[in-house]
Amino acid sequence: MKRLFLYALIFLAGPRISFAQEIKIISYNIYHGEYPDQASKPNLADIANLFIQLQPEVIALQEVDSMTERSARIYSEPIDLIKKLSWETGYRGYFGKAMEFGGGGYGEGLLVKKGSQYRTIALPTPAGGEPRAAAFVKAELKSLEEFYFGGTHLCHEFTDNRIAQVDSLFAYAETLSKPVILAGDFNFGPNSPEYNRIPSHWKEAGAVAGNTQKTYDSENGARIDFIWYDSRKFDLVEYKVIEVPFSDHFPVWAVLRMKKDQQ
Template identity: 55%
Template structure:
């Protein structure tokens, strides 16, 4: 009898642990266009390759950067103005959210999230004190198979001014630290690990690539810099796996990490009436 109970508890614990492991992906999709088309390609659209990648890898959540919504640029590519996140949602079966950072070409431009199970979404507009393009974070409250609730953010920091990147990082971390559930975030941050902005990140926020010992470049320009990241709060998560996929249909590579939830934030008690 004791042996049967032990086996049951072992199986239950194993299932509980696996249920709390999940994979996150971040990818700058170059506004849906393949910057390296082959002579045999009949279209410059990279959505077929993107959709196949998502279906093959099946991440729990995905952060996408350089996303258009109803722009003239999307019309030039697709033959009509499209809401890219809605199109990707239809083709993959994921729930989608678009966070507009700025008006662009008759529509919107910003961040996109794809999630298997979401509970709520919101957009955090980021500061840009040095000027330049507005930026944002797309946030979603998600639910894992274990019914644990987490927050996931996807962003794209300023490519022009370090002052903006530092202010944007500080705003994102301040918001993430204020949430009532464990949080993780990802995106194209436009700084490399040798930058002062990177050095300002609090120690408990871990860079999945560095923790895995994998400094592989994520961007094909500028001598192959690593500027795309997945960050997780090490007080609540641990890293299981990390990889960079060398695809040829964007100027960035997709980055994937598998995380494991190891702690939960205490749920604040509601005040008695």
């Protein structure tokens, strides 16, 4: 009887010890909730359906309105875009306000299957311009592994701001007690001084996958939306850019696996 009990314990513990669950991630700049080429046409239903189909564990969203006059123009009344997406997808939602805007707030959004310890950190703007922020959550997988996930949208105007924001964001990530993944619209490309300033143990999923596909659907195109991970803690399994017309950006998708010594 004791031997059977021991075998049962080994069976239950085995997958937890031997295998880490894959973490599916999306980062998406949602263009404040409307189609970019059709003014006042809502895009949240299409975005919600995409998330339901793909079932990522964590989602970082940028250009998020909360109870703004702009959202009222699009949706006939002021709405919190994250609350609406949370309701439509079943994910837990968090809005990280970067600034006051249009009678409400504007900033970052997170959708997670399971999370706690949500917080928003302000990012520096030494050159002025719009306030910027990053939203963080401690996420938990079905297999009980925990990691921190941060979403951000860096300055679109000044290199000095982006450099300061990169320094602040990655320095903060290094203080966290669990493995960290960062995602968002960084507003710089792979050949920029900001990109090259990021510590070498942080890897960008698109670069590791050798995928140079644009993520910003402008006339000339640009690759400015990234998923970063600490390569000491994670391995990349998959990366892709999802070409859907719901925003002026494309969602970026990655699958990571936590290294065994991090479990």
